[in-house]
Amino acid sequence: MKVTIIGLGYVGITTAAGLSEIGHDVVGYDIDSSKVKTLKKGTSPIFEPGLDELLKNNIQRKRLDFTTSAEEAIHHGDIIFICTGTPSREDGSADLTQVEGAAKTVAKYINGYKLIVEKSTVPVKTAQWIERTMKLYLKKKVDFEVASNPEFLKEGDAIRDFLKPDRIVIGVGSKRAERLLRELYKPIKAPIVVTDINTAEIIKHASNAFLAMKISFINMISDLCEATGADVELVAKAMGMDKRIGKQFLRAGIGYGGSCFPKDVKALYYVGKQYGLNFELLKNVHEINESRIDVLMEHLKNALWNLKDKNIVIWGLSFKPNTDDIREAPSLKVVKRILDEGGKLTLYDPVAMDNMKKVYPENHPYIVYARDMYDAVKDKEALVILTEWDVFKQADLQKVKELMLTPIIVDGRNIYKPRKVRRMGFEYYPMGRP
């Protein structure tokens, strides 16, 4: 089938690569011409394991191409996916201007029946706005439909999640739209849940808010564990063994970040408020998450007394392992707080340092970017861990101890066994553990 993808971010690129991989003829379009240029060469502008290979293979097979021509892109696909960003506005509501921009582009160049599918995470009733925008800006009488097909991929596992999802949700207003989307996803073996459009939009928002709630719940319990000398890791382990609860997203620590959970929790809270509903639960989820930074900073100050002129190293800048994405990453807040308190920072991450340099440039007077994780810890007074990369889990801690000026670890991700690291001579500050 002929497919067009509008918006080539984490979701758009993965969708383009995934749909071409299962045999469709895909064209990707973005207003950012530098991204398109990079993608045309078969290189991904984002770090995502396996993505480069998929792009190269499918470009070679002539099933995948990228363009900066909106006209060419819109003419190509019978199905057009909108994968543009939906960031937060100041008041927490979703900023849908990129989605509106995409709809206007489709309206301008549409040349025959198209199924316009929103893949971006959007508040309920956004499809109705897309339809209205299309009608307002259409210059000729052309048949089209809007459907919802939310994306559930996780960065770092995006390709696997796309090709082997737990379920595919399609929200449609007609049998024709359902038939088209069923055919599109035929090669993927996964249950398909067909709903109306509003329901599909809510499914995605509710799923993300629920996962964020699980994380904040265990972090709330983590505070109780810290206050009473209990161990949140054991609480979470035993809770997670209950099949009704499940162990995923039940890890205490520095909290959730990324481009989805923070904005989606806020956006759903806003939607609830719009309808006069009590969605205070989501406000608490957000507040508990924000307070993680205070907890970690308290640990750091308990360890170092004052931060002024202290040499502190951070391992892990991305919001989670296996991605270079630092959007809403806890590292951004922790770096700011340490600098505000007069600390000097050395930063290390296996892949996210280039993105961090766009926020804190290399010539920053109080920040050094380290070449490798062991160089980073040399002569430092505390090591702060903010991302659970495998390389940090498997670090040679004996070497780390010898290199550091004072062997202090503040672990925002609980990646080490407290007894073991303390036996090695570290002062170790995990989250919610005695």
Ligand SMILES: NC(=O)c1ccc[n+]([C@@H]2O[C@H](COP(=O)([O-])OP(=O)(O)OC[C@H]3O[C@@H](n4cnc5c(N)ncnc54)[C@H](O)[C@@H]3O)[C@@H](O)[C@H]2O)c1
């Ligand atoms: N990142 C994830 O893990 C993830 C997972 C599931 C769902 N989502 C949702 O998918 C959507 C996209 O997320 P993302 O992380 O890929 O966003 P992103 O910000 O990385 O990418 C958005 C892209 O859209 C482009 N764009 C903006 N306006 C455009 C227009 N009018 N025409 C063409 N291109 C335009 C931008 O240049 C950018 O390249 C969001 O709604 C997000 O919540 C994201």
